Amino acid sequence: xxxxxxxxxxxxxxxxxxxxxxxxxxxxxxxxxxxxxxxxxxxxxxxxxxxxxxxxxxxxxxxxxxxxxxxxxxxxxxxxxxxxxxxxxxxxxxxxxxxxxxxxxxxxxxxxxxxxxxxxxxxxxxxxxxxxxxxxxxxxxxxxxxxxxxxxxxxxxxxxxxxxxxxxxxxxxxxxxxxxxxxxxxxxxxxxxxxxxxxxxxxxxxxxxxxxxxxxxxxxxxxxxxxxxxxxxxxxxxxxxxxxxxxxxxxxxxxxxxxxxxxxxxxxxxxxxxxxxxxxxxxxxxxxxxxxxxxxxxxxxxxxxxxxxxxxxxxxxxxxxxxxxxxxxxxxxxxxxxxxxxxxxxxxxxxxxxxxxxxxxxxxxxxxxxxxxxxxxxxxxxxxxxxxxxxxxxxxxxxxxxxxxxxxxxxxxxxxxxxxxxxxxxxxxxxxxxxxxxxxxxxxxxxxxxxxxxxxxxxxxxxxxxxxxxxxxxxxxxxxxxxxxxxxxxxxxxxxxxxxxxxxxxxxxxxxxxxxxxxxxxxxxxxxxxxxxxxxxxxxxxxxxxxxxxxxxxxxxxxxxxxxxxxxxxxxxxxxxxxxxxxxxxxxxxxxxxxxxxxxxxxxxxxxxxxxxxxxxxxxxxxxxxxxxxxxxxxxxxxxxx
Numbered sequence: 001x002x003x004x005x006x007x008x009x010x011x012x013x014x015x016x017x018x019x020x021x022x023x024x025x026x027x028x029x030x031x032x033x034x035x036x037x038x039x040x041x042x043x044x045x046x047x048x049x050x051x052x053x054x055x056x057x058x059x060x061x062x063x064x065x066x067x068x069x070x071x072x073x074x075x076x077x078x079x080x081x082x083x084x085x086x087x088x089x090x091x092x093x094x095x096x097x098x099x100x101x102x103x104x105x106x107x108x109x110x111x112x113x114x115x116x117x118x119x120x121x122x123x124x125x126x127x128x129x130x131x132x133x134x135x136x137x138x139x140x141x142x143x144x145x146x147x148x149x150x151x152x153x154x155x156x157x158x159x160x161x162x163x164x165x166x167x168x169x170x171x172x173x174x175x176x177x178x179x180x181x182x183x184x185x186x187x188x189x190x191x192x193x194x195x196x197x198x199x200x201x202x203x204x205x206x207x208x209x210x211x212x213x214x215x216x217x218x219x220x221x222x223x224x225x226x227x228x229x230x231x232x233x234x235x236x237x238x239x240x241x242x243x244x245x246x247x248x249x250x251x252x253x254x255x256x257x258x259x260x261x262x263x264x265x266x267x268x269x270x271x272x273x274x275x276x277x278x279x280x281x282x283x284x285x286x287x288x289x290x291x292x293x294x295x296x297x298x299x300x301x302x303x304x305x306x307x308x309x310x311x312x313x314x315x316x317x318x319x320x321x322x323x324x325x326x327x328x329x330x331x332x333x334x335x336x337x338x339x340x341x342x343x344x345x346x347x348x349x350x351x352x353x354x355x356x357x358x359x360x361x362x363x364x365x366x367x368x369x370x371x372x373x374x375x376x377x378x379x380x381x382x383x384x385x386x387x388x389x390x391x392x393x394x395x396x397x398x399x400x401x402x403x404x405x406x407x408x409x410x411x412x413x414x415x416x417x418x419x420x421x422x423x424x425x426x427x428x429x430x431x432x433x434x435x436x437x438x439x440x441x442x443x444x445x446x447x448x449x450x451x452x453x454x455x456x457x458x459x460x461x462x463x464x465x466x467x468x469x470x471x472x473x474x475x476x477x478x479x480x481x482x483x484x485x486x487x488x489x490x491x492x493x494x495x496x497x498x499x500x501x502x503x504x505x506x507x508x509x510x511x512x513x514x515x516x517x518x519x520x521x522x523x524x525x526x527x528x529x530x531x532x533x534x535x536x537x538x539x540x541x542x543x544x545x546x547x548x549x550x551x552x553x554x555x556x557x558x559x560x561x562x563x564x565x566x567x568x569x570x571x572x573x574x575x576x577x578x579x580x581x582x583x584x585x586x587x588x589x590x591x592x593x594x595x596x597x598x599x600x601x602x603x604x605x606x607x608x609x610x611x612x613x614x615x616x617x618x619x620x621x622x623x624x625x626x627x628x629x630x631x632x633x634x635x636x637x638x639x640x641x642x
Contacts, residue, residue, distance in 0.1 A: 036087065159515075166396070171190065173491045195274070280310055363453075414482075506607060543587065558577075579630075586624075598634055603631075
């Protein structure tokens with residue numbers, strides 16, 4: 001595909017009208033030197049200021065186009081009086097942000113402004129006839145102002161329940177009307193669903209303007225020269241990863257006024273006290289992106305739209321620059337890695353590790369692939385005063401949670417790469433049948449695994465992340481890399497079957513339980529000692545005998561006890577007994593001080609959930625079925641009980 005970041009020869013559609021100026025051939029066209037306020041094209045006073053940089057040379061031109069005819073209306077050549085270094089700034093009086101679209105030209109040719117706050121030309125998703133116009137796009141002007149009557153929720157990381165989604169995929173199969181499918185209005189309509197689930201923050205896959213059409217082009221030699229030929233689309237860049245126009249909300253998601261649509265989306269979530277995070281992909285390609293540019297991009301979305309956090313993907317990311325940017329001090333930064341020496345400010349959790357560190361130890365244990373219960377225990381408790389962690393049992397780049405227990409191998413044939421794409425390392429298990437099964441025994445095993453994974457994810461100390469649809473048994477038919485599947489494979493399937501709805505309700509209970517027991521999400525690491533003299537340590541491990549964790553790779557079961565008195569708010573004790581043996585396992589229940597007793601909340605093989613707990617007949621032992629997790633609480637005996 002012929003596409004170079006900001007250097008490609010492009011053109012496209014745009015809304016074009018003037019306030020006090022009509023487009024006539026003989027009319028004088030006014031423009032003066034700008035004030036270099038900010039890169040991009042933005043409304044200022046009674047006109048538009050356009051500030052941009054050229055790649056080399058002393059030639060700079062602005063090409064203005066008419067919307068309806070898509071013909072070049074005016075070429076404005078700027079001399080050195082309009083520049084500082086390689087940066088030019090020009091002010092067009094009496095023109096609004098809606099009154100023009102533009103391209104830029106320097107010695108290397110015509111290009112789209114990478115700082116344009118709006119992109120025209122791919123206003124509708126997968127407009128297949130764009131090849132007739134050589135997939136041309138334009139830059140457009142916009143406004144730069146704070147969202148009125150909106151403030152950041154300033155949610156503490158320990159209170160965060162994260163839900164990751166794809167805007168189009170999340171809204172295509174949810175019973176929504178056609179006008180709500182595939183766009184921000186559909187997401188807003190589904191906020192009550194997320195709120196009811198207990199979600200406090202959402203992470204969106206790319207919302208900035210990316211090229212969703214996959215196409216090929218080639219250079220054709222003719223007797224009188226050569227030309228670039230653009231072929232018809234052959235696929236979809238459904239996820240949206242790759243170099244893009246990072247300052248512009250995607251028009252096909254946000255409608256005729258993408259900036260306003262983006263504002264409405266953020267405002268709707270903030271009104272409910274929910275945070276919004278955006279995923280940004282900065283691929284290396286020929287060379288890494290400019291560190292300053294990455295910083296400017298995140299700063300722009302944080303200031304302009306009040307985006308609360310950023311999950312950044314890519315190589316050689318400028319982490320130190322981002323973490324030290326004073327404008328991003330309150331924004332949450334998520335990435336798969338970061339030098340710990342940059343994360344030294346105690347008490348201000350600004351950075352969060354976001355990787356597979358929790359998922360694979362969990363799956364190896366669940367699916368009997370020589371997993372280590374000690375490794376998983378460390379992942380469950382991981383926390384730091386200066387930085388945090390995101391825990392998940394499935395993500396977009398891999399099997400869905402349900403598919404991880406339905407397929408032993410990936411099935412990516414629909415991607416057209418002969419099943420060579422996608423990771424071969426999944427640690428998945430099909431429970432005896434590859435793919436869908438009508439066997440109740442097979443389904444019971446799969447549902448138990450799903451509930452166990454969700455329980456350990458949601459009740460771990462870091463930020464739990466639920467991938468869209470995992471709470472309701474979403475399946476991608478074994479495809480673990482549906483980057484181009486803009487169809488039933490890639491869209492989130494919201495099943496109305498009894499088992500799926502039961503899993504959703506179980507997730508609601510788990511989230512409510514986590515919120516009720518603050519000891520599970522404490523923002524500081526555990527000391528594993530009773531430093532407050534409460535009778536039991538803040539965190540302790542138990543096996544067949546109390547207070548003894550045991551060692552050895554053969555060990556596949558463990559009890560984890562959190563003392564409720566060490567939480568942010570003093571409360572009930574919580575114990576998780578996880579058994580990854582095939583058969584049942586008996587765990588010792590340590591004695592509780594101050595007249596407290598053990599109550600069983602749930603076992604994942606059964607699926608029932610008792611928020612107040614049911615008193616266990618045996619206060620010294622609990623038997624846990626194979627492959628399941630039992631949740632218990634320790635509290636004062638109920639009235640009338642000793």
